[in-house]
Amino acid sequence: MTPPSPQSSGKERDKRKMEDRALLVCYTDRGKEKMEEIRGLLERSGRTVLSLERPKGGAFLQEYWQQVREIVFIGAAGIAVRLMAPCIRDKFTDPAVLVLDEGGRFVIPLLSGHVGGANDLARFLARATGAEAVITTATDVNGRFAVDVFAKKCGLVLTDRTKAKDISARILKGEKVGFYSEFPVLGRVPEELTPVESRQKLGLFPAAIAVEERAGGEDGDHVLSLLPANLTAGMGCKKGVPRQELEDFLVGRLEALGLCPGQVRRLASIDRKAGEPGLVELAEKWQIPYETWTAGQLGTVTAVTGESSFVEETVGVGNVCERAAILGSGGGRLVLEKTAGQGMTLALAAEDWSVDFDKAVCDRPGAGKL
Structure with a gap:
């Protein structure tokens, strides 16, 4: 279908x-x-x-x-x-x-x-x-792996510019950088990176990269976290909730989960809220798509954690935010179940994701495609 x-x-x-x-x-x-x-x-x-x-x-x-x-x-x-x-x-x-x-x-x-x-x-x-x-640029001139290029082309949030610069400097000096990923890895890992099986083993390196869903490892200041921008925020609200209140609500829940705003790649809701000023302004400020779905489309999602009979009677479907998040993420998994506060609802869903070194690493033979 x-x-x-x-x-x-x-x-x-x-x-x-x-x-x-x-x-x-x-x-x-x-x-x-x-x-x-x-x-x-x-x-x-x-x-x-x-x-x-x-x-x-x-x-x-x-x-x-x-x-x-x-x-x-x-x-x-x-x-x-x-x-x-x-x-x-x-x-x-x-x-x-x-x-x-x-x-x-x-x-x-x-x-x-x-x-x-x-x-x-x-x-x-x-x-x-x-x-x-x-x-x-130095990494290109020397044919070396560039972490900022890798992050951009693979849809990763680069969480610390200082650590990224340190990694590039170490690579240019010929040092090895540890690499760990919570996600499947596709393609050939660049020779400058040494893959390890666990995040704890990144402590063996003076500088390291961790591709992970949530930042917050306890392995010192030498690890650069790269976070996938694969989240859809399903949101609902009463009429007229200001953009700032919606933003504070969303950011607060993200931070509580160890996530960051840059990981949210779209905002989603029901079509009745397509013109809701606060939601439209939030998507515009964050420079992400704002997608809406009809009650019939939302109803095709059955795997939700609960239903509200009042909401169903009002808009035609009982759990808007979870369904919108799941549809927006292409059937992704819930990271945050429906949570409510001050006339707002929120759910987060994550798309399937993998590290793909064949997307682009740097412009040199065997290092990836541009």
């Missing part, structure tokens, strides 16, 4: 479009020709492409900085550097910024090479146009 499909809010559809947008900027006629070539490549890859010819000043870049995922300048690197300098905030939120000379000889990632994906985009454009990708 085909699984039911959720409804998504208009704001969520707009957000997904925004995440797939790229901005191209050129300053000369020759640059415009190259920009049109790049536009075609990116559009065929599924992106929405915006383009600007000879923009005046730098105000345009501040306007687009948080509205696009990638920015490609066709022209001199110095122009791009001067324009983007006032906009730079954080490697985990800034867009990928690249420069391509108008002759098409070199494509250079300038910002967010790993987390933002600028290195990958540079390689893609280089392969497609015959240009040379000029990659300068």
Whole structure:
């Protein structure tokens, strides 16, 4: 039987479009020709492409900085550097910024090479146009495993930037890093990592990585926890509950379980709540989809922990939050059964998940696919 499909809010559809947008900027006629070539490549890859010819000043870049995922300048690197300098905030939120000379000889990632994906985009454009990708990040130059790239491409929350930097530094010095996963591991483990059978054995290494559902191991400060972003939060509420109250309720339950907000990849509820301001605003703030289901769709889920006759009489199904969480997670397992408080209900469900080293580790022979 085909699984039911959720409804998504208009704001969520707009957000997904925004995440797939790229901005191209050129300053000369020759640059415009190259920009049109790049536009075609990116559009065929599924992106929405915006383009600007000879923009005046730098105000345009501040306007687009948080509205696009990638920015490609066709022209001199110095122009791009001067324009983007006032906009730079954080490697985990800034867009990928690249420069391509108008002759098409070199494509250079300038910002967010790993987390933002600028290195990958540079390689893609280089392969497609015959240009040379000029990659300068240390792990790529040395052909080594990059934990931030691995976390991003495998859908993992990187919980500690300092520990991630220390791991990268140790790998560049040739040290081995311990690796433990609570989840199934697919593909070949990179040579820089030494797999162990239990988290306790990570104590044998000066630095280590633990892929786990919940942080909070007692093995010292040398272990970097990577947490899968595989949770769906099924929520319900009385009409008019403010976004802040819903957020505090959700964060409090997550923290009590040793989970973090970054692990929640979608919010789900019944279709009657599709326009509930607090829920819509919460999804928008967290930049996650907000999906809703009809009572009939929710009723296809039978494995719930309890029913409310009052709720069933009111909305047509007796346990909205658990059913919404399970449907949103593709039939996942409940991590948190229905809990209620101050006119709100919440359940959490986790999708099946595995560590997949074949998704992407770094760009070198035998280390994984990009």
